[in-house]
Amino acid sequence: MQIGQTITQFIIEEQRRTGGTGDFTALLNDVFTACKNISSAVNKGQLIGVLGSAGSENVQGETQKKLDIITNDMMIDATVWGGHLAGMASEEVDEVSPIPSRYPKGKYLLAFDPLDGSSNIDVNISVGTIFSVLRCPEGVSDPGEEDFMQPGAEQVCAGYALYGPSTMMVMTTGHGTNGFTLDQNVGEFILTHPDMKIPEDTREFAINASNERFWFPPIKRYVDECIAGVDGPRGDNFNMRWVASMVAEVHRILVRGGIFMYPNDARDPGRGGKLRLMYEANPMSFIVEQAGGVSSTGTERIMDLKPTELHQRVPVVLGSRNEVERVIAYHKEEK
Ligand code: AHG
Ligand code: MN
Ligand code: MN
Numbered sequence: 001m002q003i004g005q006t007i008t009q010f011i012i013e014e015q016r017r018t019g020g021t022g023d024f025t026a027l028l029n030d031v032f033t034a035c036k037n038i039s040s041a042v043n044k045g046q047l048i049g050v051l052g053s054a055g056s057e058n059v060q061g062e063t064q065k066k067l068d069i070i071t072n073d074m075m076i077d078a079t080v081w082g083g084h085l086a087g088m089a090s091e092e093v094d095e096v097s098p099i100p101s102r103y104p105k106g107k108y109l110l111a112f113d114p115l116d117g118s119s120n121i122d123v124n125i126s127v128g129t130i131f132s133v134l135r136c137p138e139g140v141s142d143p144g145e146e147d148f149m150q151p152g153a154e155q156v157c158a159g160y161a162l163y164g165p166s167t168m169m170v171m172t173t174g175h176g177t178n179g180f181t182l183d184q185n186v187g188e189f190i191l192t193h194p195d196m197k198i199p200e201d202t203r204e205f206a207i208n209a210s211n212e213r214f215w216f217p218p219i220k221r222y223v224d225e226c227i228a229g230v231d232g233p234r235g236d237n238f239n240m241r242w243v244a245s246m247v248a249e250v251h252r253i254l255v256r257g258g259i260f261m262y263p264n265d266a267r268d269p270g271r272g273g274k275l276r277l278m279y280e281a282n283p284m285s286f287i288v289e290q291a292g293g294v295s296s297t298g299t300e301r302i303m304d305l306k307p308t309e310l311h312q313r314v315p316v317v318l319g320s321r322n323e324v325e326r327v328i329a330y331h332k333e334e335k
Helices: 007-018 022-048 066-079 118-123 209-214 217-231 246-256 277-290 321-334
Strands: 053-057 063-065 085-090 108-116 127-135 157-163 167-172 177-183 188-193 204-206 259-262 294-296 316-319
Touching (some): 007 022, 007 177, 007 188, 022 066, 022 108, 022 127, 022 157, 022 167, 053 066, 063 066, 066 085, 066 108, 085 277, 108 118, 108 277, 118 127, 127 277, 157 277, 204 246, 209 217, 246 259, 259 321, 277 294
Parallel strands (some): 085 108, 204 259
Antiparallel strands (some): 108 127, 127 157, 167 177, 177 188, 259 316, 294 316
């Protein structure tokens, strides 16, 4: 029986069309292996005692869950040995992780969030893994933070794994966005969502409304108008969702449209929002744009930003084109 197109077959065929190297396919295969491993650990949960806090903090001052650390190690172990990477950067590690000298080095850089939405892990709600692949600058064999400071537009590939009712892998290499579902029996991601496209219009928004009192006027105006429904200026009713796992929110938007916002706010404006540019906002922006959506800070295209720090935060407004453009217009009108 034919099982459908595997993700490896898909990438090799895409590589033949676009002239990529086998090196890149091999790197992605290692990333997929990591995500299958993470899927298995997340799925077993407390059966193998992995839920709960690790009692430590990451560089961003967030309390780490046991699974933040376990999944970080899984991603590193699956990709470090293969000879395709020159360096790695993770949400859970302060600085760039070098490739140990016992392994050959390659030409790519990998940035990742090993477990996105980890506040949801103990309550058995969907979580994910996000990754971004960059080229290591020519002539650099021991990349440091400065070598990762490339705009999102330079990404070679971006993807996420979603550990939900099904485990899925959604990725782009700049030729559209494609979704694959893990067949647990076969152990392969199979193409199930070819050429995903985000509807241009939506009546569904996602924002953590508990931060409302800190919002700046353009975001407050947009959300107020949605909530006013048929009686307000939009003349239509809107629905709201907030999973608190960016991976789950972006996946919903890819499947049925929507707008997702994690804006900067007045609580700590210098922080620039919550989400991290290198391993959350940039890869998700690449995936969203390749599916016909828009991704902005509210004033700038996220993928045009020149990063300044590995763990830099950035405001995020992404999803259905016409709604994101409306939020951008509200920011312009505010100036
Ligand atoms: P992480 O678990 O990797 O730290 O990321 C969590 C992020 C993101 O996935 C989600 O959209 C957001 O934080 C939720 O934030 P609130 O808890 O403020 O709603
Ligand atoms: Mn995250
Ligand atoms: Mn995380």
